[in-house]
Amino acid sequence: MISFTFIDFILLTPFANVLLRLQGAKLGRNVQINSKTIADVSLLEIGDNTVIGGRATVICHAVERSKLKLRKVKIGKNVTVGLNAVILPGCEIGDNALIGVSAVLLKNTKVGQGSVYFGVLAEQVKLHHHKEGTNNA
Numbered sequence: 777m778i779s780f781t782f783i784d785f786i787l788l789t790p791f792a793n794v795l796l797r798l799q800g801a802k803l804g805r806n807v808q809i810n811s812k813t814i815a816d817v818s819l820l821e822i823g824d825n826t827v828i829g830g831r832a833t834v835i836c837h838a839v840e841r842s843k844l845k846l847r848k849v850k851i852g853k854n855v856t857v858g859l860n861a862v863i864l865p866g867c868e869i870g871d872n873a874l875i876g877v878s879a880v881l882l883k884n885t886k887v888g889q890g891s892v893y894f895g896v897l898a899e900q901v902k903l904h905h906h907k908e909g910t911n912n913a
Contacts, residue, residue, distance in 0.1 A: 783812040796820075804853065819846060823853035823871065832861045838883060847883065876901075 786792045788810055793803050800818030809828040814820065816836030828834070828851075836849050847866035851857070855869050858877035866884035869875065873887045876894035887893055892901045 787812065816846065819848045820851075821848065822851045823855065825853055826851055826855040826857075828857045829859040829861060829877070831859060832857050832863070834863045836865050838865050852889070 783792065786795065788808060792809060793807060796809070796817055797803055802821040804822060804824035804826065806825045807822050810830040811828055811832045813831065813833040815834065819836035820834060834849055836847060838845050845865065849863055849865065849867050851869045852871035852873065854872045857863065857875045858879060860878045861875045862880045864881060864883040867881045869887040870889035870891065872890045874892045875881065875898065878896065879893050879898040880896045881893065881898050892903060893899065894901050
């Protein structure tokens with residue numbers, strides 16, 4: 777009940793993280809969560825300096841063949857999870873990763889350190905780096 781009535785007033789304040797910690801979440805320093813759609817808080821671990829964007833969804837449970845399955849979600853340090861992104865049970869996101877706006881990580885997805893994921897049924901994006909001193913005309 778508290779999450780649905782009170783959380784809107786404390787999002788992005790230190791009180792939100794205190795409330796999540798009291799519910800069992802393991803949160804590092806300087807974590808910013810701008811979403812009230814965090815389910816199964818006691819199975820959530822987030823590293824230092826990570827930002828969870830507005831209306832992102834993090835779920836640590838699934839119902840499969842009429843059975844409830846709980847899986848931890850671990851998000852590393854310096855991670856950005858974009859607006860409306862969805863992270864499903866069992867996902868592990870490495871340090872310095874970026875999960876794009878509205879990306880959907882299927883259950884048990886392993887995101888490597890520094891990886892960038894975008895899209896519905898998110899996939900890793902390969903970035904092209906421009907080398908200095910080359911002419912790309």
